[in-house]
Amino acid sequence: MKKLAAPLLAFTLAFTSTTAFAGGPVVVEEEPVVEAASPRSGWIVPFVVGLILICAVACGNDDDDNGGG
Template sequence: MKRITSSVLALAIALGATASFAGGPVVIEEEGQPEVIAETPRSGWIVPVVVGLVLICALACGSDDDEQVRR
């Protein structure tokens, strides 16, 4: 009886150990983040020029809110 029990126990340990190491170790390497370099904007002058033109036009045109009396 002891011989059968020890054989079954040894077989169970051998099969259990092989199944637990079946996949091998999992090694996860973290990759570095890619470096993003922003280029200088080509149209960096357009927005200030457009805003400036709108302000100059608003000042030059003025407002005509005066009501004129019709006779």
């Protein structure tokens, strides 16, 4: 078994070491981080929603039910 193990180990190391370094070094480039700019019109949506709520409260319900028919 020892006569077979030594040549097998040498053979395995010879072929795996050459394939491990094939192709040269791998260069990893970092991509730049892109940040979104803050929206300038961030006040428009709350303003419009506020106007709608104020109108809904101020207008109220115009359906007067006098109980008669």
